[in-house]
Amino acid sequence: MRVGVISDVHADLEALERALSLLVAHGADKIVCLGDVVEKGPDGDAVVACLDDWAIPVVNGNHEDNAAKHAALAPGEAPLRPETLARIAAYPTARLYCWERLMVLAAHGTPRDNRVYVFPGEAVPRALKKQMRTPVADVVLLGHTHQPMAGWYRNTLFLNPGSVYGRKPRDSHSCGLLSLPDLGWRVFDLETGAERAVSVPVWSRRV
DSSP: OEEEEEOOOTTOHHHHHHHHHHHHHTTOSEEEEOSOOSSSSSOHHHHHHHHHHTTOOBOOOHHHHHHHHHHHHSTTOOSSOHHHHHHHHTOOSEEEEEETTEEEEEESSSSSOTTOOOOTTSOOOHHHHHHTTSOOOSEEEOOSSSOEEEEEEETEEEEEEOOSOOSSTTOOOEEEEEETTTTEEEEEETTTOOEEOOBOOTTOEEO
């Protein structure tokens, strides 16, 4: 089974369409999105509609929260249409799947907090350590950092596809493909279509 993984689209419809086409070309059976589909770019409404058209499940990112707060503070001046705001308000914090007898959890920042960053070059955040005292899944898919990653914490594999969005130097402009049950992980550059290197976290260690 092959699972396409996208994150941090940030209202960039062209980049999203490129990612979806690339994942389909690589045989993705399913595609999941790890949040932050709105704000920054110009196409928030179109991106949300595209994800719905493709029936792609999405988790709630911090920019979905931001968009809802902006709408509440300035009624009638929201950057997104009311139906789009209603749709993103329904995104859950996390989604848990059982695929090929493995539990796979999709979230944005951490399984319980979409604002916590899990950077590959920094120590494991205290919030994540607390959440992982009781393992929640065999694989945890995270976004938020815009940095592709693959590493083990205890006996859970943490993966990040980087950001679909690619308009700033820190953005990876990439998507990921997880193969199950062998836990293969590939990340593709959206500009070239080529496979790219993935950071191994400094904290990566399998117990």
